[in-house]
Amino acid sequence: MKSNRILLFLAVFGLSILFVACDDVEQPIVEYGVYRSDLYGSPPTFEPLGVPKQRVLLEDFTGHDCGNCPNGHLRAAELIETYGEDVAVVSIHAGSLAAPLPPDYPDDWTTPEGTYYLLTQVGQDIMPKGRINRRPGASTIFSPSAWAGQVAEAIAEQPSVNMQVKADYQATNNHWNVHVFSEWLQNASGNYKLVVMLAESGIVAPQLFYGNDPEYIAEYHHEHMLRATGTGATGLTVFTNPSAGTTDVDSYTFDWNGEWVPDSCEVIAILTEGDNGRVLNVAKTKLAP
Amino acid sequence: MKRISIVVLAVFIVTSGWSQEQQSSGDTKGQLHGNVQALFQNYNPDEAIGAQVPDAKAAMNTFGNFTYTYGQFTAGVRFESYQNAILGFPNRFKGSGIGSRYVRYNADNLDITVGNFYEQFGNGLSFRTYWEPNLGIDNAMDGIRVIYKPFKGLALKAVYGQLRYDFDSRIINSAGIVRGIDGEVSLNELVKPWADKPLKVTLGGSFVSKYQSGETFERDSTVFTLPNNVGATGGRLGVVYKNFQFTGEYVTKINDPNADNGYIYKKGESIFLNGAFSKKGFGVTASAKYVDNMAFRSDRDALLFDVPINFLPAITRQHTYNLAATLYPYATVLNGEVGVSGELFYTIKKESKLGGKYGTYISLNVAAVNSLDTSHVGGRSELIDGYVVDSHGFGDTKFVRDVNFELRKKINKAWSINFIHYYFEFNTKVTPVTQDFKGIVYANIDVLDIQYKFKPKHSIRAELQSLITEQDKGNWATALVEYTFSPHWSFAIMDQYNYGNSDPEKRVHYLYGNIGYTKGASRIMVGYGKRRAGIFCIGGVCRAVPASNGIEINLTSSF
Numbered sequence: 001m002k003s004n005r006i007l008l009f010l011a012v013f014g015l016s017i018l019f020v021a022c023d024d025v026e027q028p029i030v031e032y033g034v035y036r037s038d039l040y041g042s043p044p045t046f047e048p049l050g051v052p053k054q055r056v057l058l059e060d061f062t063g064h065d066c067g068n069c070p071n072g073h074l075r076a077a078e079l080i081e082t083y084g085e086d087v088a089v090v091s092i093h094a095g096s097l098a099a100p101l102p103p104d105y106p107d108d109w110t111t112p113e114g115t116y117y118l119l120t121q122v123g124q125d126i127m128p129k130g131r132i133n134r135r136p137g138a139s140t141i142f143s144p145s146a147w148a149g150q151v152a153e154a155i156a157e158q159p160s161v162n163m164q165v166k167a168d169y170q171a172t173n174n175h176w177n178v179h180v181f182s183e184w185l186q187n188a189s190g191n192y193k194l195v196v197m198l199a200e201s202g203i204v205a206p207q208l209f210y211g212n213d214p215e216y217i218a219e220y221h222h223e224h225m226l227r228a229t230g231t232g233a234t235g236l237t238v239f240t241n242p243s244a245g246t247t248d249v250d251s252y253t254f255d256w257n258g259e260w261v262p263d264s265c266e267v268i269a270i271l272t273e274g275d276n277g278r279v280l281n282v283a284k285t286k287l288a289p
Numbered sequence: 290m291k292r293i294s295i296v297v298l299a300v301f302i303v304t305s306g307w308s309q310e311q312q313s314s315g316d317t318k319g320q321l322h323g324n325v326q327a328l329f330q331n332y333n334p335d336e337a338i339g340a341q342v343p344d345a346k347a348a349m350n351t352f353g354n355f356t357y358t359y360g361q362f363t364a365g366v367r368f369e370s371y372q373n374a375i376l377g378f379p380n381r382f383k384g385s386g387i388g389s390r391y392v393r394y395n396a397d398n399l400d401i402t403v404g405n406f407y408e409q410f411g412n413g414l415s416f417r418t419y420w421e422p423n424l425g426i427d428n429a430m431d432g433i434r435v436i437y438k439p440f441k442g443l444a445l446k447a448v449y450g451q452l453r454y455d456f457d458s459r460i461i462n463s464a465g466i467v468r469g470i471d472g473e474v475s476l477n478e479l480v481k482p483w484a485d486k487p488l489k490v491t492l493g494g495s496f497v498s499k500y501q502s503g504e505t506f507e508r509d510s511t512v513f514t515l516p517n518n519v520g521a522t523g524g525r526l527g528v529v530y531k532n533f534q535f536t537g538e539y540v541t542k543i544n545d546p547n548a549d550n551g552y553i554y555k556k557g558e559s560i561f562l563n564g565a566f567s568k569k570g571f572g573v574t575a576s577a578k579y580v581d582n583m584a585f586r587s588d589r590d591a592l593l594f595d596v597p598i599n600f601l602p603a604i605t606r607q608h609t610y611n612l613a614a615t616l617y618p619y620a621t622v623l624n625g626e627v628g629v630s631g632e633l634f635y636t637i638k639k640e641s642k643l644g645g646k647y648g649t650y651i652s653l654n655v656a657a658v659n660s661l662d663t664s665h666v667g668g669r670s671e672l673i674d675g676y677v678v679d680s681h682g683f684g685d686t687k688f689v690r691d692v693n694f695e696l697r698k699k700i701n702k703a704w705s706i707n708f709i710h711y712y713f714e715f716n717t718k719v720t721p722v723t724q725d726f727k728g729i730v731y732a733n734i735d736v737l738d739i740q741y742k743f744k745p746k747h748s749i750r751a752e753l754q755s756l757i758t759e760q761d762k763g764n765w766a767t768a769l770v771e772y773t774f775s776p777h778w779s780f781a782i783m784d785q786y787n788y789g790n791s792d793p794e795k796r797v798h799y800l801y802g803n804i805g806y807t808k809g810a811s812r813i814m815v816g817y818g819k820r821r822a823g824i825f826c827i828g829g830v831c832r833a834v835p836a837s838n839g840i841e842i843n844l845t846s847s848f
Contacts, residue, residue: 021468021498023516025544028554028673030505030512232507 033230035251039173043251046164046181054159055282056151057270058089059131060224061122063097064105067210072128072144073223079151086155088268088284089224090199094118095125104216107205113197113233114226133279134272160186161242165283167267174256176287178230180269182239184246190274192242193235194250197268199224200260227265230254235272262287323355324847326422330375335838337797338819341376347839348375352388352422361396365389369456377825377834378425379594384458389420389429400436405429405460408448410471410495413600414540414559414583415523418452424825424832426594429453431462442478446471452587452596463596465587469497491527495540496520499587499598508552511672519545521557521585521599534565540599542585548592549584549623553675557582559601560681570636570648577629578604579681581661584623594832604628605656605691610709610736611767611785612756615823617715617722617730619658619689620831627683628658647699656691660684660719687729690714707738717761722824722833726761733757746775757789764789779805785821797821803841811846 035043060076062069076089093109095118100108121131122141129141132150142150164181178196207220229235230252238250256262268284331347334340351370356363369388374380391404407429410416420427432450439445447470454463473493477483503515523540542557560579566572585599601621605628608614634652637644662684663676670677692712699705711734718727734756742748754767766788771781785799801818822836 021496021500021518022520022543023518025514025516025554028513028544028546029669030514232512234507236511 033236033252033254035177035179036173036175036253037251039175040170040177040253043179043249044166046166046179046249048183048247049162049164052159052185053086053162053281054155054157055086055088055163055284056083056154057133057268057279057282058087058147058151059117059121059134060089060091061094061118061127061129062091063093063095063099063127064107064109064205064207064220065099065101066097066127067208067215069097069128070207070209070212070220072130072147075144075147076130077223079148082148083151083155085284087151088270088282090197090226090268091222091224092117092226095127097125097127105206105208109203109205109222109225111226111228113229116233133282134277136278159281160184160188161192161271161281163269163271163281163283165267165269165285166288167285168288169256169262169265171262171289174258175253176230176256176262176267177251177253178267178269179249179251180283181249182247182271184239184242184244187243188239189241191237192239192280193272193274194231194238195233195235195270195272196230196252196254197226197270198228198230198260198265199268200227200265201225202261202264224266227260228254228257235270238271262289319357319359321355321357322848323353324845325351325353326846327351327842327844328375329840329842330837331839332376333838335819335836337794338799338821338836338838340819340838341835343373343376345373348373350375350378350422351385354389361394363393363395365391365393371456374425376837377832379455382425382456384456386456386458388427388456388460389453398438400434402434403432405431405453406434406448408434408446409600410446410469410497411493411523411525411538412536412561412602414538414561415495415521415542415585415599416448416467416469416471416497417597417600419600424594426832427453427456428596428598430467431460432467440479442475442480444473452598454588454591454596463586463588463591465499465501465589465596467497467499467587467598469495471495487531489527489529493525493527495523497585497598499585501587501589503589506546506552513546513552513554513673515546515589516544519543519585532566532568534567535563537562540583542583545582545585545589547584547586547589549586550582551675552589553582553673555582555674555676557585559583561602570638571634573631573633575629575631576604578621578658579627580621580623581625581678582675604630604658605689606630606632606654606693608693608711610734610738610752610754611769611783612754612765613693613709613711613713613734613736615825616756616765617713617717617732618824618831619691619715619720622658622688622719625661625663626658626688627661627681628656628688630654630656645698646701650695650697652695654691654693654695656689657683658688660686660688686716686719687714688716688719703742705740707736709736709738710734711736722831723761728760730758730760732760748773748775752783762787762790762795777807779807781805783818787821810848812844814841814843816841816843 058076060072062072079087080089092114094114098110100106122129128144130147133154162183166179168177180194201223203222203225204219205222207217209215209217265287266284270282271280329349332342334342349372353368356365366387367389370385371382374382389405391402391406393402407418418428418430430448430450430452435447437445449468451462451466453460455461476490498518498520500518502517505512505514521540521542525538528535538561540559544554546552546554558581562577565574580601583601587596587598603619603621605619632654637649639648643649661678662680662682663678665671665676693709695709697707713732715730717723717730737753740748740750750771752769756765767785769783773779782802788796790796799819799821803814803816805812805814817840820837823834824831825834
């Protein structure tokens with residue numbers, strides 16, 4: 001009797017392992033962001049710009065418990081005032097000063113991508129700091145007072161690629177579509193990645209502001225806040241060894257998050273050298289309804 | 290350092306005394322057995338050989354196994370201490386504590402172990418856990434094992450647990466969970482009429498699965514779904530007929546994206562075939578091996594020696610003489626290889642013209658291993674599976690050629706000699722044993738080992754070794770003289786000389802000497818000198834050991 005019980009146990013154990021312990025993944029690739037032409041038809045067409053157009057990405061690393069950060073927000077607003085469409089600002093809430101701290105700062109505005117950018121672009125938990133087109137070289141992490149000079153330098157560079165972007169929000173299916181047009185002006189070698197970011201403005205939430213009276217602002221208007229990336233933090237490789245004259249439209253459909261307000265969102269597309277390398281060019285647009 | 294040496298001697302004396310106490314106790318109910326090893330090294334700077342000197346300037350590895358048996362129960366514990374770990378061991382090993390513990394019950398065909406245990410299914414292609422203290426490898430299971438033999442001729446095994454990954458004053462297991470079953474049938478024991486048949490057949494089968502949580506990962510700008518459960522299934526056959534013997538094992542593994550294979554989804558496959566014929570004074574063996582994407586670890590991100598679930602033995606001969614064993618040792622390429630080997634040995638009869646008074650042993654061993662025969666098809670298929678296998682034959686890239694001939698002869702009661710010639714073609718791109726050369730090393734090695742027993746209990750052994758190659762570090766020569774005064778004392782001195790190095794500053798003599806003292810089951814060995822950087826292998830598993838210069842004390846004792 002005892003032998004039978006042991007045998008039964010081993011048989012049941014063995015069969016259980018056999019039946020449950022294998023995940024045969026038939027389709028391992030996650031079709032992430034594939035454009036739903038079945039729902040939205042062919043991607044839109046783009047007309048080449050015809051002239052080189054260098055635009056600039058300002059990554060503003062910030063946090064609601066960072067009392068000096070609103071000074072950075074003001075400098076960013078001045079740059080948009082000056083350059084309009086040619087400067088894209090994304091406020092990245094990351095690090096210890098962006099962590100939820102109830103009851104004063106109950107919200108969590110951090111994102112995994114923002115945390116990754118703070119780690120890879122700044123490397124330290126300090127703010128306010130900014131990167132301008134992730135330009136390479138020593139000392140390329142700037143305080144707000146230096147942003148204007150750096151943006152002016154970057155925008156004067158000759159671009160190797162022109163970019164345009166169109167984006168729309170599809171309430172019926174809870175989707176947002178993005179179409180990025182790239183037009184290479186020079187030959188280039190290596191891999192180039194496209195990152196699509198979603199930034200939201202007009203978010204009302206607490207912020208610490210040193211020098212302001214009061215320093216604790218319960219209804220601060222947060223602008224250009226990074227809410228998500230459609231393509232992942234490091235982006236998707238869309239060009240390898242492109243030659244001058246190469247053009248391409250990359251189209252994506254992403255799922256919408258109900259916490260975001262479509263009318264307050266803008267899409268920022270950047271082309272980078274490899275993983276988080278120099279930003280070659282930028283394009284931004286409001287979400288079309 | 291002096292203080293540490295005194296501690297080592299104290300341990301030696303204590304353990305020796307303990308051993309005697311056990312022997313005289315005469316306790317028949319419970320028995321305590323164990324062994325202790327302590328290895329101490331100090332490190333001196335030596336720019337000529339690139340010796341590494343850790344901040345502590347010394348290191349010490351210690352372990353002690355203690356096993357207590359009482360009737361049908363056995364309990365064991367191993368104490369480990371790394372203060373700090375000897376260079377060449379995983380430097381994350383640190384602190385002192387319990388490195389293994391288990392309780393085992395074994396009676397009535399039932400064998401149950403809880404805690405740490407070591408187990409192997411078949412040749413180990415699907416599952417093998419083992420401990421090799423001299424390499425710092427321990428992938429012990431921590432969980433439960435049940436072995437049950439319901440009747441003669443059938444053995445069933447089931448294991449469930451986690452593999453040991455690290456040691457930081459305690460055991461640290463890897464993230465994955467491993468579970469497996471194995472069954473083996475001896476048809477001659479199972480079927481009574483076949484009991485006395487000359488044909489002996491055994492059949493076996495196993496299934497091993499690992500679980501590790503995970504959702505997705507990104508590679509080449511594509512997001513992939515991770516399999517959390519990865520299984521390997523295998524079958525094996527063993528046949529013995531008179532002087533012939535054959536064993537074969539086949540294991541396949543489902544999609545297992547991991548750091549070894551570059552996170553591809555291709556199924557893994559391994560085949561191991563061995564045939565042998567032997568009779569008195571003559572034997573011939575032939576082996577074939579096919580390995581495709583068979584790295585199988587309990588953590589998909591682990592590499593090198595960490596948490597392997599299976600073991601893929603090398604098909605080449607495991608060499609023991611220093612130059613052949615440590616400069617170009619071959620270990621299985623887990624991602625894929627095809628190999629064949631053969632060995633022929635013959636003992637020339639005693640009292641014949643060539644055999645002399647004691648006979649002469651000769652052997653010829655040949656092994657060849659190449660890459661898999663694969664091609665790349667590109668596109669989505671390549672993104673997922675990496676490559677396709679065109680045939681189970683040899684691919685274009687040569688991994689290793691190993692041809693060796695051995696002649697062993699006892700000339701008279703006082704003299705005996707052993708001569709071996711090796712010819713290697715060794716691809717250092719595939720097996721990166723050196724940083725100085727990437728390509729095929731062509732090497733001829735000769736070893737002459739002479740032993741002279743000049744009076745009872747007194748013998749001298751000398752080794753002369755030569756390695757000739759135009760690649761890598763060039764030519765080497767080794768000379769060793771060892772004097773043994775049985776049963777207690779041994780003295781040895783060895784010099785390795787890289788006289789053919791193209792850089793004159795690297796033509797260094799690695800001079801090393803040691804003294805050993807043995808008493809009963811305890812031995813202490815004290816050595817001093819330069820140890821060159823090399824590859825230290827045991828059973829086809831190899832670890833790189835950096836160059837060092839200093840004192841080495843090694844104590845072993847069992848009771």
